[in-house]
Amino acid sequence: MPAWWLHLLWLPHIKACPHNELAWGPAHRQAVSEQSIAELPKWGFCDTIGPSLCKVDGIELPMTPPADTPPAAQGEATDVGRRKNPKQQRAMVTAEAITQATEQIIVREGFQAATTNRIAEVAGVSVGSLYQYFPNKQAIVKALIEETVTKAAARIRETLRNSMEEPLEPALRRVMALLLEIYKENHFILFRILDQVPELKKYTSSLSVENYTHSTNLAFLEQHQAELKVSDLRTALLLVERATIQNIEYFLAHNPTNISEEQLIDEVTRMAVNYLTK
Structure with missing residues:
Protein backbone atom coordinates (compact mmCIF):
# COMPACT_ATOMS: atom_id res chain seq x y z
CA MET A 1 0.00 0.00 0.00
CA PRO A 2 1.53 3.39 -0.92
CA ALA A 3 2.35 5.56 2.05
CA TRP A 4 1.20 8.87 0.61
CA TRP A 5 -2.31 8.42 2.03
CA LEU A 6 -0.78 9.07 5.45
CA HIS A 7 -0.48 12.73 4.42
CA LEU A 8 -2.75 13.80 7.27
CA LEU A 9 -1.10 16.49 9.36
CA TRP A 10 -4.11 17.08 11.56
CA LEU A 11 -7.66 15.96 12.04
CA PRO A 12 -9.81 19.06 12.49
CA HIS A 13 -12.78 18.97 14.79
CA ILE A 14 -15.95 18.51 12.75
CA LYS A 15 -18.60 20.90 13.96
CA ALA A 16 -22.00 19.26 14.35
CA CYS A 17 -24.53 20.30 11.74
CA PRO A 18 -28.29 20.07 12.38
CA HIS A 19 -28.68 18.31 9.04
CA ASN A 20 -26.62 15.42 10.44
CA GLU A 21 -29.10 14.36 13.04
CA LEU A 22 -31.51 11.46 12.94
CA ALA A 23 -35.11 12.14 13.92
CA TRP A 24 -34.38 11.70 17.62
CA GLY A 25 -31.26 13.90 17.54
CA PRO A 26 -30.93 16.86 19.92
CA ALA A 27 -30.73 19.38 17.10
CA HIS A 28 -34.19 18.40 15.90
CA ARG A 29 -35.59 18.33 19.41
CA GLN A 30 -34.38 21.89 19.95
CA ALA A 31 -35.33 23.20 16.54
CA VAL A 32 -38.77 21.83 15.72
CA SER A 33 -41.22 24.72 15.54
CA GLU A 34 -44.80 23.95 16.61
CA GLN A 35 -44.19 20.29 15.94
CA SER A 36 -44.76 17.83 18.75
CA ILE A 37 -41.86 15.45 19.34
CA ALA A 38 -44.45 12.71 19.66
CA GLU A 39 -45.43 13.23 16.03
CA LEU A 40 -41.91 12.55 14.78
CA PRO A 41 -41.05 9.09 13.50
CA LYS A 42 -39.07 6.98 15.98
CA TRP A 43 -36.29 6.67 13.42
CA GLY A 44 -35.57 8.22 10.08
CA PHE A 45 -33.02 9.89 7.86
CA CYS A 46 -32.69 13.66 7.78
CA ASP A 47 -32.85 15.01 4.23
CA THR A 48 -31.56 18.53 3.76
CA ILE A 49 -34.01 20.75 1.90
CA GLY A 50 -32.02 23.91 2.48
CA PRO A 51 -29.67 25.54 4.96
CA SER A 52 -32.52 26.08 7.43
CA LEU A 53 -34.99 23.30 6.65
CA CYS A 54 -34.85 19.52 6.97
CA LYS A 55 -37.32 16.78 6.21
CA VAL A 56 -37.46 13.57 8.24
CA ASP A 57 -39.65 10.87 6.72
CA GLY A 58 -41.83 13.50 5.09
CA ILE A 59 -42.08 15.83 8.09
CA GLU A 60 -40.52 19.26 7.51
CA LEU A 61 -38.44 20.56 10.42
CA PRO A 62 -37.39 24.23 10.51
CA MET A 63 -33.90 24.41 11.94
CA THR A 64 -32.65 27.18 14.22
CA PRO A 65 -29.61 29.00 12.85
CA PRO A 66 -26.30 28.75 14.75
CA ALA A 67 -26.17 31.15 17.68
CA ASP A 68 -22.41 31.44 17.71
CA THR A 69 -21.80 33.22 14.40
CA PRO A 70 -18.84 35.51 15.09
CA PRO A 71 -19.09 39.26 14.44
CA ALA A 72 -17.79 40.49 11.12
CA ALA A 73 -14.67 42.56 10.76
CA GLN A 74 -15.05 46.22 9.81
CA GLY A 75 -15.93 46.61 6.13
CA GLU A 76 -16.69 42.90 5.73
CA ALA A 77 -19.94 41.65 4.22
CA THR A 78 -22.22 40.47 7.03
CA ASP A 79 -25.37 39.65 5.06
CA VAL A 80 -24.47 36.42 3.28
CA GLY A 81 -27.91 34.84 3.14
CA ARG A 82 -30.34 34.77 0.25
CA ARG A 83 -32.85 37.59 0.10
CA LYS A 84 -35.47 35.14 -1.04
CA ASN A 85 -35.59 31.48 -1.99
CA PRO A 86 -36.87 30.88 -5.53
CA LYS A 87 -39.90 28.59 -5.63
CA GLN A 88 -41.23 28.82 -9.17
CA ALA A 139 -24.01 35.55 -0.57
CA ILE A 140 -23.95 34.10 -4.08
CA VAL A 141 -20.78 32.12 -3.32
CA LYS A 142 -22.30 30.81 -0.09
CA ALA A 143 -25.43 29.74 -1.98
CA LEU A 144 -23.24 28.01 -4.58
CA ILE A 145 -21.46 26.04 -1.85
CA GLU A 146 -24.77 25.14 -0.18
CA GLU A 147 -26.29 23.91 -3.42
CA THR A 148 -23.23 21.87 -4.34
CA VAL A 149 -22.96 20.24 -0.91
CA THR A 150 -26.70 19.53 -0.75
CA LYS A 151 -26.77 17.84 -4.16
CA ALA A 152 -23.61 15.84 -3.44
CA ALA A 153 -24.90 14.69 -0.07
CA ALA A 154 -28.19 13.55 -1.59
CA ARG A 155 -26.33 11.34 -4.07
CA ILE A 156 -24.21 9.81 -1.33
CA ARG A 157 -27.16 9.18 1.00
CA GLU A 158 -29.03 7.43 -1.79
CA THR A 159 -26.06 5.15 -2.48
CA LEU A 160 -25.63 4.37 1.23
CA ARG A 161 -29.30 3.53 1.65
CA ASN A 162 -29.21 1.23 -1.35
CA SER A 163 -26.12 -0.50 0.09
CA MET A 164 -27.41 -1.23 3.59
CA GLU A 165 -27.86 -4.94 2.96
CA GLU A 166 -24.63 -5.47 1.01
CA PRO A 167 -21.36 -6.70 2.57
CA LEU A 168 -19.21 -3.90 3.93
CA GLU A 169 -16.28 -3.93 1.50
CA PRO A 170 -18.13 -3.80 -1.87
CA ALA A 171 -20.58 -1.27 -0.45
CA LEU A 172 -17.75 0.95 0.82
CA ARG A 173 -15.95 0.69 -2.49
CA ARG A 174 -19.05 1.95 -4.30
CA VAL A 175 -19.28 4.88 -1.90
CA MET A 176 -15.57 5.70 -2.31
CA ALA A 177 -15.94 5.67 -6.09
CA LEU A 178 -18.89 8.05 -5.87
CA LEU A 179 -17.01 10.36 -3.50
CA LEU A 180 -14.12 10.59 -5.92
CA GLU A 181 -16.50 11.31 -8.79
CA ILE A 182 -18.29 14.04 -6.82
CA TYR A 183 -15.12 15.74 -5.59
CA LYS A 184 -13.57 15.55 -9.04
CA GLU A 185 -16.65 17.17 -10.61
CA ASN A 186 -16.86 19.86 -7.91
CA HIS A 187 -13.21 20.20 -6.95
CA PHE A 188 -13.09 23.98 -7.15
CA ILE A 189 -16.24 24.62 -5.14
CA LEU A 190 -15.64 21.99 -2.45
CA PHE A 191 -11.89 22.47 -2.01
CA ARG A 192 -10.69 25.76 -3.48
CA ILE A 193 -13.28 28.51 -3.68
CA LEU A 194 -12.89 29.62 -0.04
CA ASP A 195 -9.20 30.32 -0.70
CA GLN A 196 -10.44 33.26 -2.77
CA VAL A 197 -13.23 34.24 -0.37
CA PRO A 198 -11.70 33.56 3.08
CA GLU A 199 -14.17 35.85 4.83
CA LEU A 200 -16.88 33.23 4.15
CA LYS A 201 -15.13 30.45 6.07
CA LYS A 202 -16.81 31.28 9.36
CA TYR A 203 -20.22 31.24 7.69
CA THR A 204 -19.67 27.93 5.87
CA SER A 205 -17.85 25.84 8.50
CA SER A 206 -20.70 23.33 8.65
CA LEU A 207 -21.27 23.25 4.88
CA SER A 208 -19.44 20.05 4.00
CA VAL A 209 -20.47 16.78 2.42
CA GLU A 210 -19.32 14.74 5.42
CA ASN A 211 -21.42 16.89 7.77
CA TYR A 212 -24.52 16.58 5.62
CA THR A 213 -24.14 12.79 5.32
CA HIS A 214 -22.76 11.99 8.77
CA SER A 215 -25.93 10.46 10.24
CA THR A 216 -26.44 8.25 7.20
CA ASN A 217 -22.77 7.24 7.29
CA LEU A 218 -23.23 6.22 10.91
CA ALA A 219 -26.43 4.32 10.20
CA PHE A 220 -24.63 2.49 7.39
CA LEU A 221 -21.82 1.38 9.73
CA GLU A 222 -24.30 0.41 12.43
CA GLN A 223 -26.05 -1.76 9.87
CA HIS A 224 -22.70 -3.56 9.36
CA GLN A 225 -21.88 -3.73 13.07
CA ALA A 226 -21.32 -7.50 12.94
CA GLU A 227 -18.33 -6.98 10.61
CA LEU A 228 -16.70 -4.21 12.67
CA LYS A 229 -14.06 -4.48 15.40
CA VAL A 230 -13.66 -0.84 16.48
CA SER A 231 -14.77 -0.08 20.03
CA ASP A 232 -15.80 3.56 19.45
CA LEU A 233 -17.80 3.69 16.24
CA ARG A 234 -18.48 7.43 16.25
CA THR A 235 -14.80 8.33 16.60
CA ALA A 236 -13.87 5.72 14.01
CA LEU A 237 -16.36 7.23 11.57
CA LEU A 238 -14.93 10.74 12.01
CA LEU A 239 -11.44 9.42 11.32
CA VAL A 240 -12.54 7.51 8.23
CA GLU A 241 -14.47 10.51 6.89
CA ARG A 242 -11.56 12.90 7.32
CA ALA A 243 -8.91 10.47 6.08
CA THR A 244 -10.95 9.68 2.96
CA ILE A 245 -11.61 13.31 2.07
CA GLN A 246 -8.04 14.41 2.80
CA ASN A 247 -6.67 11.69 0.57
CA ILE A 248 -9.10 12.43 -2.27
CA GLU A 249 -8.21 16.12 -2.06
CA TYR A 250 -4.48 15.36 -2.05
CA PHE A 251 -4.87 12.94 -4.97
CA LEU A 252 -6.78 15.47 -7.09
CA ALA A 253 -4.32 18.26 -6.31
CA HIS A 254 -1.01 16.38 -6.47
CA ASN A 255 -1.20 12.59 -7.01
CA PRO A 256 2.50 12.26 -6.02
CA THR A 257 2.76 8.53 -6.77
CA ASN A 258 0.92 8.84 -10.10
CA ILE A 259 -1.65 6.17 -9.30
CA SER A 260 -4.88 5.75 -11.25
CA GLU A 261 -8.33 6.58 -9.96
CA GLU A 262 -9.13 2.88 -9.66
CA GLN A 263 -6.01 2.37 -7.56
CA LEU A 264 -6.98 5.26 -5.30
CA ILE A 265 -10.45 3.80 -4.80
CA ASP A 266 -8.89 0.41 -3.97
CA GLU A 267 -6.48 1.96 -1.47
CA VAL A 268 -8.95 4.16 0.43
CA THR A 269 -11.43 1.27 0.55
CA ARG A 270 -8.75 -1.05 1.92
CA MET A 271 -7.64 1.59 4.40
CA ALA A 272 -11.18 2.03 5.74
CA VAL A 273 -12.07 -1.67 5.81
CA ASN A 274 -8.81 -2.68 7.52
CA TYR A 275 -9.20 0.01 10.15
CA LEU A 276 -12.84 -0.83 10.86
CA THR A 277 -12.61 -4.62 10.83
CA LYS A 278 -9.11 -5.69 11.92
Whole structure:
Protein backbone atom coordinates (compact mmCIF):
# COMPACT_ATOMS: atom_id res chain seq x y z
CA MET A 1 0.00 0.00 0.00
CA PRO A 2 1.53 3.39 -0.92
CA ALA A 3 2.35 5.56 2.05
CA TRP A 4 1.20 8.87 0.61
CA TRP A 5 -2.31 8.42 2.03
CA LEU A 6 -0.78 9.07 5.45
CA HIS A 7 -0.48 12.73 4.42
CA LEU A 8 -2.75 13.80 7.27
CA LEU A 9 -1.10 16.49 9.36
CA TRP A 10 -4.11 17.08 11.56
CA LEU A 11 -7.66 15.96 12.04
CA PRO A 12 -9.81 19.06 12.49
CA HIS A 13 -12.78 18.97 14.79
CA ILE A 14 -15.95 18.51 12.75
CA LYS A 15 -18.60 20.90 13.96
CA ALA A 16 -22.00 19.26 14.35
CA CYS A 17 -24.53 20.30 11.74
CA PRO A 18 -28.29 20.07 12.38
CA HIS A 19 -28.68 18.31 9.04
CA ASN A 20 -26.62 15.42 10.44
CA GLU A 21 -29.10 14.36 13.04
CA LEU A 22 -31.51 11.46 12.94
CA ALA A 23 -35.11 12.14 13.92
CA TRP A 24 -34.38 11.70 17.62
CA GLY A 25 -31.26 13.90 17.54
CA PRO A 26 -30.93 16.86 19.92
CA ALA A 27 -30.73 19.38 17.10
CA HIS A 28 -34.19 18.40 15.90
CA ARG A 29 -35.59 18.33 19.41
CA GLN A 30 -34.38 21.89 19.95
CA ALA A 31 -35.33 23.20 16.54
CA VAL A 32 -38.77 21.83 15.72
CA SER A 33 -41.22 24.72 15.54
CA GLU A 34 -44.80 23.95 16.61
CA GLN A 35 -44.19 20.29 15.94
CA SER A 36 -44.76 17.83 18.75
CA ILE A 37 -41.86 15.45 19.34
CA ALA A 38 -44.45 12.71 19.66
CA GLU A 39 -45.43 13.23 16.03
CA LEU A 40 -41.91 12.55 14.78
CA PRO A 41 -41.05 9.09 13.50
CA LYS A 42 -39.07 6.98 15.98
CA TRP A 43 -36.29 6.67 13.42
CA GLY A 44 -35.57 8.22 10.08
CA PHE A 45 -33.02 9.89 7.86
CA CYS A 46 -32.69 13.66 7.78
CA ASP A 47 -32.85 15.01 4.23
CA THR A 48 -31.56 18.53 3.76
CA ILE A 49 -34.01 20.75 1.90
CA GLY A 50 -32.02 23.91 2.48
CA PRO A 51 -29.67 25.54 4.96
CA SER A 52 -32.52 26.08 7.43
CA LEU A 53 -34.99 23.30 6.65
CA CYS A 54 -34.85 19.52 6.97
CA LYS A 55 -37.32 16.78 6.21
CA VAL A 56 -37.46 13.57 8.24
CA ASP A 57 -39.65 10.87 6.72
CA GLY A 58 -41.83 13.50 5.09
CA ILE A 59 -42.08 15.83 8.09
CA GLU A 60 -40.52 19.26 7.51
CA LEU A 61 -38.44 20.56 10.42
CA PRO A 62 -37.39 24.23 10.51
CA MET A 63 -33.90 24.41 11.94
CA THR A 64 -32.65 27.18 14.22
CA PRO A 65 -29.61 29.00 12.85
CA PRO A 66 -26.30 28.75 14.75
CA ALA A 67 -26.17 31.15 17.68
CA ASP A 68 -22.41 31.44 17.71
CA THR A 69 -21.80 33.22 14.40
CA PRO A 70 -18.84 35.51 15.09
CA PRO A 71 -19.09 39.26 14.44
CA ALA A 72 -17.79 40.49 11.12
CA ALA A 73 -14.67 42.56 10.76
CA GLN A 74 -15.05 46.22 9.81
CA GLY A 75 -15.93 46.61 6.13
CA GLU A 76 -16.69 42.90 5.73
CA ALA A 77 -19.94 41.65 4.22
CA THR A 78 -22.22 40.47 7.03
CA ASP A 79 -25.37 39.65 5.06
CA VAL A 80 -24.47 36.42 3.28
CA GLY A 81 -27.91 34.84 3.14
CA ARG A 82 -30.34 34.77 0.25
CA ARG A 83 -32.85 37.59 0.10
CA LYS A 84 -35.47 35.14 -1.04
CA ASN A 85 -35.59 31.48 -1.99
CA PRO A 86 -36.87 30.88 -5.53
CA LYS A 87 -39.90 28.59 -5.63
CA GLN A 88 -41.23 28.82 -9.17
CA GLN A 89 -39.35 27.25 -12.06
CA ARG A 90 -38.49 30.54 -13.75
CA ALA A 91 -37.11 31.98 -10.52
CA MET A 92 -35.05 28.85 -9.87
CA VAL A 93 -33.56 29.05 -13.35
CA THR A 94 -32.63 32.69 -12.76
CA ALA A 95 -31.01 31.99 -9.39
CA GLU A 96 -29.08 29.04 -10.81
CA ALA A 97 -27.86 31.16 -13.73
CA ILE A 98 -26.52 33.68 -11.21
CA THR A 99 -24.65 31.09 -9.12
CA GLN A 100 -23.23 29.36 -12.20
CA ALA A 101 -22.08 32.67 -13.68
CA THR A 102 -20.36 33.50 -10.41
CA GLU A 103 -18.49 30.20 -10.46
CA GLN A 104 -17.40 30.72 -14.08
CA ILE A 105 -16.03 34.18 -13.36
CA ILE A 106 -14.18 33.16 -10.20
CA VAL A 107 -12.60 30.14 -11.90
CA ARG A 108 -11.47 32.12 -14.94
CA GLU A 109 -10.80 35.60 -13.58
CA GLY A 110 -10.74 35.42 -9.77
CA PHE A 111 -13.13 36.58 -7.07
CA GLN A 112 -12.22 40.27 -7.40
CA ALA A 113 -13.48 40.23 -10.98
CA ALA A 114 -16.84 38.84 -9.88
CA THR A 115 -18.65 42.11 -9.38
CA THR A 116 -22.42 42.02 -9.27
CA ASN A 117 -22.56 43.85 -12.62
CA ARG A 118 -20.22 41.30 -14.20
CA ILE A 119 -22.14 38.37 -12.69
CA ALA A 120 -25.44 39.74 -13.99
CA GLU A 121 -23.93 40.24 -17.44
CA VAL A 122 -22.62 36.66 -17.67
CA ALA A 123 -25.85 35.25 -16.23
CA GLY A 124 -27.94 37.18 -18.75
CA VAL A 125 -30.05 38.91 -16.11
CA SER A 126 -30.39 42.47 -14.88
CA VAL A 127 -28.54 43.65 -11.79
CA GLY A 128 -31.94 44.37 -10.27
CA SER A 129 -32.93 40.73 -10.72
CA LEU A 130 -29.68 39.63 -9.07
CA TYR A 131 -30.36 41.83 -6.04
CA GLN A 132 -33.83 40.35 -5.69
CA TYR A 133 -32.16 37.08 -4.69
CA PHE A 134 -28.76 38.03 -3.25
CA PRO A 135 -27.49 41.08 -1.32
CA ASN A 136 -23.87 40.72 -2.51
CA LYS A 137 -21.45 38.40 -4.27
CA GLN A 138 -20.42 36.72 -1.01
CA ALA A 139 -24.01 35.55 -0.57
CA ILE A 140 -23.95 34.10 -4.08
CA VAL A 141 -20.78 32.12 -3.32
CA LYS A 142 -22.30 30.81 -0.09
CA ALA A 143 -25.43 29.74 -1.98
CA LEU A 144 -23.24 28.01 -4.58
CA ILE A 145 -21.46 26.04 -1.85
CA GLU A 146 -24.77 25.14 -0.18
CA GLU A 147 -26.29 23.91 -3.42
CA THR A 148 -23.23 21.87 -4.34
CA VAL A 149 -22.96 20.24 -0.91
CA THR A 150 -26.70 19.53 -0.75
CA LYS A 151 -26.77 17.84 -4.16
CA ALA A 152 -23.61 15.84 -3.44
CA ALA A 153 -24.90 14.69 -0.07
CA ALA A 154 -28.19 13.55 -1.59
CA ARG A 155 -26.33 11.34 -4.07
CA ILE A 156 -24.21 9.81 -1.33
CA ARG A 157 -27.16 9.18 1.00
CA GLU A 158 -29.03 7.43 -1.79
CA THR A 159 -26.06 5.15 -2.48
CA LEU A 160 -25.63 4.37 1.23
CA ARG A 161 -29.30 3.53 1.65
CA ASN A 162 -29.21 1.23 -1.35
CA SER A 163 -26.12 -0.50 0.09
CA MET A 164 -27.41 -1.23 3.59
CA GLU A 165 -27.86 -4.94 2.96
CA GLU A 166 -24.63 -5.47 1.01
CA PRO A 167 -21.36 -6.70 2.57
CA LEU A 168 -19.21 -3.90 3.93
CA GLU A 169 -16.28 -3.93 1.50
CA PRO A 170 -18.13 -3.80 -1.87
CA ALA A 171 -20.58 -1.27 -0.45
CA LEU A 172 -17.75 0.95 0.82
CA ARG A 173 -15.95 0.69 -2.49
CA ARG A 174 -19.05 1.95 -4.30
CA VAL A 175 -19.28 4.88 -1.90
CA MET A 176 -15.57 5.70 -2.31
CA ALA A 177 -15.94 5.67 -6.09
CA LEU A 178 -18.89 8.05 -5.87
CA LEU A 179 -17.01 10.36 -3.50
CA LEU A 180 -14.12 10.59 -5.92
CA GLU A 181 -16.50 11.31 -8.79
CA ILE A 182 -18.29 14.04 -6.82
CA TYR A 183 -15.12 15.74 -5.59
CA LYS A 184 -13.57 15.55 -9.04
CA GLU A 185 -16.65 17.17 -10.61
CA ASN A 186 -16.86 19.86 -7.91
CA HIS A 187 -13.21 20.20 -6.95
CA PHE A 188 -13.09 23.98 -7.15
CA ILE A 189 -16.24 24.62 -5.14
CA LEU A 190 -15.64 21.99 -2.45
CA PHE A 191 -11.89 22.47 -2.01
CA ARG A 192 -10.69 25.76 -3.48
CA ILE A 193 -13.28 28.51 -3.68
CA LEU A 194 -12.89 29.62 -0.04
CA ASP A 195 -9.20 30.32 -0.70
CA GLN A 196 -10.44 33.26 -2.77
CA VAL A 197 -13.23 34.24 -0.37
CA PRO A 198 -11.70 33.56 3.08
CA GLU A 199 -14.17 35.85 4.83
CA LEU A 200 -16.88 33.23 4.15
CA LYS A 201 -15.13 30.45 6.07
CA LYS A 202 -16.81 31.28 9.36
CA TYR A 203 -20.22 31.24 7.69
CA THR A 204 -19.67 27.93 5.87
CA SER A 205 -17.85 25.84 8.50
CA SER A 206 -20.70 23.33 8.65
CA LEU A 207 -21.27 23.25 4.88
CA SER A 208 -19.44 20.05 4.00
CA VAL A 209 -20.47 16.78 2.42
CA GLU A 210 -19.32 14.74 5.42
CA ASN A 211 -21.42 16.89 7.77
CA TYR A 212 -24.52 16.58 5.62
CA THR A 213 -24.14 12.79 5.32
CA HIS A 214 -22.76 11.99 8.77
CA SER A 215 -25.93 10.46 10.24
CA THR A 216 -26.44 8.25 7.20
CA ASN A 217 -22.77 7.24 7.29
CA LEU A 218 -23.23 6.22 10.91
CA ALA A 219 -26.43 4.32 10.20
CA PHE A 220 -24.63 2.49 7.39
CA LEU A 221 -21.82 1.38 9.73
CA GLU A 222 -24.30 0.41 12.43
CA GLN A 223 -26.05 -1.76 9.87
CA HIS A 224 -22.70 -3.56 9.36
CA GLN A 225 -21.88 -3.73 13.07
CA ALA A 226 -21.32 -7.50 12.94
CA GLU A 227 -18.33 -6.98 10.61
CA LEU A 228 -16.70 -4.21 12.67
CA LYS A 229 -14.06 -4.48 15.40
CA VAL A 230 -13.66 -0.84 16.48
CA SER A 231 -14.77 -0.08 20.03
CA ASP A 232 -15.80 3.56 19.45
CA LEU A 233 -17.80 3.69 16.24
CA ARG A 234 -18.48 7.43 16.25
CA THR A 235 -14.80 8.33 16.60
CA ALA A 236 -13.87 5.72 14.01
CA LEU A 237 -16.36 7.23 11.57
CA LEU A 238 -14.93 10.74 12.01
CA LEU A 239 -11.44 9.42 11.32
CA VAL A 240 -12.54 7.51 8.23
CA GLU A 241 -14.47 10.51 6.89
CA ARG A 242 -11.56 12.90 7.32
CA ALA A 243 -8.91 10.47 6.08
CA THR A 244 -10.95 9.68 2.96
CA ILE A 245 -11.61 13.31 2.07
CA GLN A 246 -8.04 14.41 2.80
CA ASN A 247 -6.67 11.69 0.57
CA ILE A 248 -9.10 12.43 -2.27
CA GLU A 249 -8.21 16.12 -2.06
CA TYR A 250 -4.48 15.36 -2.05
CA PHE A 251 -4.87 12.94 -4.97
CA LEU A 252 -6.78 15.47 -7.09
CA ALA A 253 -4.32 18.26 -6.31
CA HIS A 254 -1.01 16.38 -6.47
CA ASN A 255 -1.20 12.59 -7.01
CA PRO A 256 2.50 12.26 -6.02
CA THR A 257 2.76 8.53 -6.77
CA ASN A 258 0.92 8.84 -10.10
CA ILE A 259 -1.65 6.17 -9.30
CA SER A 260 -4.88 5.75 -11.25
CA GLU A 261 -8.33 6.58 -9.96
CA GLU A 262 -9.13 2.88 -9.66
CA GLN A 263 -6.01 2.37 -7.56
CA LEU A 264 -6.98 5.26 -5.30
CA ILE A 265 -10.45 3.80 -4.80
CA ASP A 266 -8.89 0.41 -3.97
CA GLU A 267 -6.48 1.96 -1.47
CA VAL A 268 -8.95 4.16 0.43
CA THR A 269 -11.43 1.27 0.55
CA ARG A 270 -8.75 -1.05 1.92
CA MET A 271 -7.64 1.59 4.40
CA ALA A 272 -11.18 2.03 5.74
CA VAL A 273 -12.07 -1.67 5.81
CA ASN A 274 -8.81 -2.68 7.52
CA TYR A 275 -9.20 0.01 10.15
CA LEU A 276 -12.84 -0.83 10.86
CA THR A 277 -12.61 -4.62 10.83
CA LYS A 278 -9.11 -5.69 11.92
